[in-house]
């Protein structure tokens with residue numbers, strides 16, 4: 001049994017209170033830099049201060065709450081997540097990790113337990129990347145992974161990031177001051193909801209994350225010939241949308257049947273001129289592949305290029321494949337996975353290994369510190385939706401294992 005039981009009702013109360021900020025019948029709206037996001041940040045800072053943490057906002061807008069360790073020459077162990085949401089999102093994505101981290105520190109303080117390492121609770125800003133279409137902005141700033149494109153990004157109305165960052169206490173002109181060098185943090189530990197169905201289906205309490213998925217995004221442009229829908233015989237048509245439709249099915253088959261990589265999704269499709277009485281002369285599809293195995297992603301790209309070449313020949317159209325993004329997968333080190341499993345066992349909980357199909361702040365921080373992640377079940381595997389739900393008991397379990405993991409890391413590093 002756990003040495004220091006966390007206060008599950010109190011944790012769930014903070015999740016509820018945070019969940020009222022930006023709440024609407026359509027879901028949670030705490031898009032980064034919005035008034036609702038700022039309300040959520042203010043609530044988080046207030047909770048940290050009530051818990052006895054010394055708070056600061058770094059120049060990237062990340063909220064950091066620190067508790068001294070018994071040996072302040074040691075680097076801090078960081079725990080946390082994010083409180084921004086996608087539009088019409090859920091109450092648990094990110095929020096659980098931040099609220100649970102604060103609960104962990106509250107419990108340690110109440111129990112009079114002083115860790116050797118300083119503890120930092122971090123609420124990373126703009127994990128979701130909704131407004132400027134650039135994600136993990138806070139955690140990548142801290143890890144020194146921010147690119148010029150992130151700083152130059154504008155929203156759909158042409159506004160830049162600078163004033164938004166100022167609104168939340170950051171400073172774009174000094175954003176590099178938020179960078180932490182490798183070694184400055186002893187470890188980073190993140191609790192998150194699974195956002196997928198595996199733990200819920202198997203009835204397992206804790207997911208030990210093996211790695212965070214890599215992602216390859218492509219835009220495929222098909223050039224056929226626009227012509228009259230009434231007068232052009234079927235045999236001579238070069239219908240770009242028909243070729244696109246064949247590709248959609250072939251890309252689905254690549255994963256659903258051939259299992260070349262874990263998942264594939266064609267999420268967007270365009271036809272030009274998109275008129276009912278014109279044979280589409282041009283079409284494009286946007287698609288992505290995800291897998292924690294980079295070899296599988298490379299194989300998926302190769303197969304995509306093979307089927308597009310074949311379709312071009314068969315249909316008499318021109319096809320161009322453009323690779324837009326290729327995000328590397330981030331593995332969790334085996335010794336860090338073992339530490340999470342040990343923490344779950346110490347708490348008397350069942351666990352299984354799971355891959356993360358979604359991206360997380362932990363993947364950025366992994367470049368400057370040893371990183372571990374644990375998941376709790378998402379009911380029906382639903383996330384980024386108002387229906388996102390994890391039971392109060394599962395949220396409490398996650399916080400309990402996070403506390404145990406923190407104590408193990410404090411002894412180990």
Ligand SMILES: [Zn+2]
Pocket residue numbers: 082093094127192360
């Ligand atoms: Zn998240």
